[in-house]
Amino acid sequence: MILNRSYASAETVLFAYQGLVLRPPPFEYLLLGYALSALPACWLPLQLRAPSHLAIWITYVTLIVPMTFFPYHVSKYPPERVTILVLSMMGAFMMYALLLLNLRPIRIRPIPFSHRSMFWVLLIATGGLALAVAALNGFRLELSLEDTYTRRLEARETATSGSLAGYALAWLAGSFAPLSITYGLIRKRWLLVATGVVGLMAIFSFSGTKSSLFTPIIVLLLFWLVRTGRRSFAPTLILGATALVWISMFLWVNKGNPILSESFSRRLIISKGVSTTFYWQAFEREPMMMRDSIFARLIGRPDVLPKSRIIGRDYGFGVDENYNANAWASAFGNFGYPGLLLCSLLCAILLKLVDGLANESSFELAAVSGAFFAIVWGEQAVETTLLSSGVVVTLGLLWLLSGCKATRTASPPALTAEAAGA
DSSP states (O other): OHHHHHIIIIIHHHSGGGTOOOOOOOHHHHHHHHHHHHTGGGTSOSSOOSHHHHHHHHHIIIIIHHHTTHHHHHOSSOHHHHHHHHHHHHHHHHHHHHHHHHSOOOOOOOOOOOHHHHHHHHHHHHHHHHHHHHHHTTTOOOOOSTTHHHHHHHHHHHSOTTSHHHHHHHHIIIIIHHHHHHHHHHHTOHHHHHHHHHHHHHHHHHHOOHHHHHHHHHHHHHHHHHHHOTTTHHHHHHHHHHHHHHHHHHHHHHHOOOHHIIIIIIIIIIHHHHHHHHHHHHHSSSOOTTTTSHHHHHTTOOOOOOHHHHHHHHHSSOTTSOOOOOHHHHHHHHHSHHHHHHHHHHHHHHHHHHHHHHTTSOHHHHHHHHHHHHHHHTTSOHHHHHHHTOHHHHHHHHHHHHHHHHHHHSOOHHHHHHHHHO
């Protein structure tokens, strides 16, 4: 109810130019939305027993809840047809959640490593990437919120997608900096925490990406939630998200301040329902079948206009706009309705890898990492996040960390030999 009220009083005023319009469906569809949005909360786990449980709830709050309401507002189709999309997304989410709740963790045999080595790996990698990003910006410190879009456009020209500079930005923002902050909190290595924060500030100074500005706060909140609220994390997450939506609405309506609405309510929640609807309308009849992917280029297929550019052309500011969507919407754009199920399967497998690595490393670090996977899947395709958002890098670092426990618990060879001799 608060989310719908915020949409009506804040987001449709601030972001009507992005297609966020107020077009309420008939009352029965509003009731259906409330019923569907409440349904998963009746059977999802309320206690945090595996790292992937946090990812399930983040996907539920930031993707499934908005999918039950906002497609009806922005779609050009009648409500009865939009309900097909809503129910399809709900079915894909149920498959995703049931796989994570019932599959066994996927275990990878650790290699001997040490916490001292992990400290230096994170410090050197995070610090080095931070210096590289700062060098791209001429070592200038730009923390103003007023010219973020100008800086973002300039950064896209300097650090293009697929370039070394682009990977430096992506891996620092999506993997090394969050991991350094979380690992530093766990091990009380404050130099790592500071290095991660400095790296994220370097990204914001260079590219104006507000998500990097708020990432340290998100990491701290997730870490606090995992460490202190395992038995009550789900209600805390829902109440926290609801409170932030209400605060963002209050700030705009009463103070004229749009920053929280722009950075949280619209970006992390409402936009998921909107962008998924646009992808559904554009590719329902003719999926792209990954013709715009790197895999198509590798086998010699001709370049075509990417899905994100098509949506930018049809629903945004033009063909130059990169209108990305969440992992499920992107999978639908490639394969239609079967793509929703394929996306659920791939995401579940990757998170079960995180669950398996958590058994040998750190539960808190694995849970926060899985949460970040859920967050980036809310904005990009699964295959894109593997390299561009550092999912593979994070999995590799968690695998190295799992070797720290193996090193600590293994018996020294000499002792083993003496025991054998005895």
